[in-house]
Amino acid sequence: MFKNYLLIALRNIKRYRGYSLINILGLSIGIASCLFILLYVQFELSYDNYHKDADRIYRVANSRKTNARLELFATAPMGAAPTIKESFPEVEEAARCSEANSFQVKYKDKKYIE
Incomplete structure (x- = not known):
């Protein structure tokens, strides 16, 4: 058949x-x-499941809106990790991940290179 x-x-x-x-x-x-x-x-x-406590790992992302377009970055400002660790008692450890480039931050009429 x-x-x-x-x-x-x-x-x-x-x-x-x-x-x-x-x-x-x-x-x-x-x-x-x-x-x-x-x-x-x-x-x-x-991704990242090889860590011991993978379900407790989070990433802080950065976003910027330019010309009606939202850009997302996997980096955070330099002071984000210590500030988050101090502000939130639930955070046990914090690490920073940033590009080698510098950014200009503008607040009102002051400009800062970060």
Whole structure:
């Protein structure tokens, strides 16, 4: 029975080459896309899970709105870590992560390079 199904499938593939090529190509692209999405989601969900208390780790992000566009950064100002640790007793430890570039901070008419 299975042999007959296989023969019919092969005959149809030979007879309708263009249609079969489109179907096989679409199926392979769909399967490859699903696998890539699965790998990406698995990576994102497992990020930083090697830490002992991974569920207790948080990241403070920085955002800036320029020309009606919101830009997000994975860095925080230099004084953020000590200030957060002093202000919130729940915070056990704090670490800073910043780029080597300097930023200009403007408050009213004063400008500061940070």
